[in-house]
Amino acid sequence: MTTIRQEDLIQSIADGFQYISYFHPQDYIQALAAAYEAEESPAAKDAMAQILVNSKMCAEGHRPICQDTGMAVVFLKVGMDVRWEADMSVQEMVDEGVRRAYMHPDNVLRASIVSPPIGARKNTRDNTPAVVHMELVPGDEVQVQLVAKGFGSENKSKFTILNPSDNLVDWVLRTVPQMGAGWCPPGMLGIGIGGSAEKAMLLAKESLMEHIDIHELKARGPSSPGEELRLELFEKVNALGIGAQGLGGLTTVLDVKVKEYPTHASSLPIALIPNCAATRHLDFTIDGSGPADLAPPSPEDWPAVIWEAGPDARHVNLDMVTREVIEQWRPGDRLLLSGKLLTGRDAAHKRLVDMLSAGASLPEGVDFTNRFIYYVGPVDPVRDEIVGPAGPTTATRMDKFTEQMLAETGLIGMVGKAERGPTAIDAIRKHRAVYLMAVGGAAYLVTKAIKGSRMVAFEDLGMEAIREFDVKDMPVTVAVDSHGEAVHKTGPEEWRARIGKIQFDL
Numbered sequence: 001m002t003t004i005r006q007e008d009l010i011q012s013i014a015d016g017f018q019y020i021s022y023f024h025p026q027d028y029i030q031a032l033a034a035a036y037e038a039e040e041s042p043a044a045k046d047a048m049a050q051i052l053v054n055s056k057m058c059a060e061g062h063r064p065i066c067q068d069t070g071m072a073v074v075f076l077k078v079g080m081d082v083r084w085e086a087d088m089s090v091q092e093m094v095d096e097g098v099r100r101a102y103m104h105p106d107n108v109l110r111a112s113i114v115s116p117p118i119g120a121r122k123n124t125r126d127n128t129p130a131v132v133h134m135e136l137v138p139g140d141e142v143q144v145q146l147v148a149k150g151f152g153s154e155n156k157s158k159f160t161i162l163n164p165s166d167n168l169v170d171w172v173l174r175t176v177p178q179m180g181a182g183w184c185p186p187g188m189l190g191i192g193i194g195g196s197a198e199k200a201m202l203l204a205k206e207s208l209m210e211h212i213d214i215h216e217l218k219a220r221g222p223s224s225p226g227e228e229l230r231l232e233l234f235e236k237v238n239a240l241g242i243g244a245q246g247l248g249g250l251t252t253v254l255d256v257k258v259k260e261y262p263t264h265a266s267s268l269p270i271a272l273i274p275n276c277a278a279t280r281h282l283d284f285t286i287d288g289s290g291p292a293d294l295a296p297p298s299p300e301d302w303p304a305v306i307w308e309a310g311p312d313a314r315h316v317n318l319d320m321v322t323r324e325v326i327e328q329w330r331p332g333d334r335l336l337l338s339g340k341l342l343t344g345r346d347a348a349h350k351r352l353v354d355m356l357s358a359g360a361s362l363p364e365g366v367d368f369t370n371r372f373i374y375y376v377g378p379v380d381p382v383r384d385e386i387v388g389p390a391g392p393t394t395a396t397r398m399d400k401f402t403e404q405m406l407a408e409t410g411l412i413g414m415v416g417k418a419e420r421g422p423t424a425i426d427a428i429r430k431h432r433a434v435y436l437m438a439v440g441g442a443a444y445l446v447t448k449a450i451k452g453s454r455m456v457a458f459e460d461l462g463m464e465a466i467r468e469f470d471v472k473d474m475p476v477t478v479a480v481d482s483h484g485e486a487v488h489k490t491g492p493e494e495w496r497a498r499i500g501k502i503q504f505d506l
């Protein structure tokens, strides 16, 4: 019988979430470095370089890999011979660990959890509660798996129930392109097969915590239908040509994981959950001897990749930019933005369009005439930072506001992550605006370009408030030009044709 003290679990959870906020798993770094070396698409290679350089900067600076520091998901396997010395429930202990981690003064993380999920949706301010899954197993220790799941990828999760005779591979190959690039590839796909509806989802999530080993599997050859499926999906999903950040390229996934469970004779439940460039998970064991000991990785574990904007990148002064200037930009052009950039995301957009619809004036200081807006919810700053990691958020969530914002505010450009949907592209074409993308999963790197930040409006929205950033050489790519041409359409089409393995009409 082992005694597990309350404080040991709490501190281990706190240390673990701090650890994964700035240390990528080494298998992810190695797989991404190999994909970077092999990549032939310049745009995708550039995005991967930013993610790798960002990763090393975060490891050195102990600051988050991404501004979305995730929802805390904790899997516990509790030995049946464990005795607890605790007056809190397991959920309360985990939540206390999450609270300590996310409010750590040296590396404050972003609190992203709102409660209740409908209605007021108030930020709980400490990123609690965590999602806790618990299982009783033989033994006298507690095995812990932590995940800080970013919701750009979680939001792209899919579930279906196929007929037993349906083709699972076809479903995946039809589904992945529909997910767009808001899940920040290159990452992993976790696929849960079988069980019941909720079991399949859980299998998919659990599979994402396995080590990246597809190249070892390739070398030794598959020994089960599940392994054959992994190899087939790995090859075919990459042959879709989606590429890093959806820009078109050779690598979309670094691994495909499959977990199976017996199911009903009439059914084939399938869950698909992607993991993003901010892959964050950790395993450790608590055995009664104190909090888990988490050894830091070595700086040599990161490849010697240097990112620079390159000679073709165009300098843009945001304070002087006009419609005539932006009309010259084409999809794929690389820009370095300098000057003033307003920020705003979901909640701010909702409030702005409600005010516009009611005929009210926008708050003082909120003037979008000939300006750009950056879809971002930054982490709070620590020490001498101007702002914490402030990478782009998924732009499609703002699509429904775009027509009104462009028609009624004088806004001429937007900066965000991944593709735009048809509604937003129509509005961009109609108003001769542009949409630029920054790399998701390279938040700390992007933040180095932010030289000033001031609160402008809606301070009560916390990370969703409207700020004005003063940026210097912020790297972005033209994703939708003023004619409505979109790099997220042309890039993957070009690379799928070049790879030439996916013949059927998706």
Ligand code: SF4
Binding pocket: 066, 067, 068, 069, 070, 149, 150, 151, 152, 153, 154, 182, 183, 184, 276, 277, 278, 391, 392, 393, 440, 441, 442
């Ligand atoms: S890498 Fe992309 S999907 Fe992942 S947490 Fe960051 S913004 Fe979200």
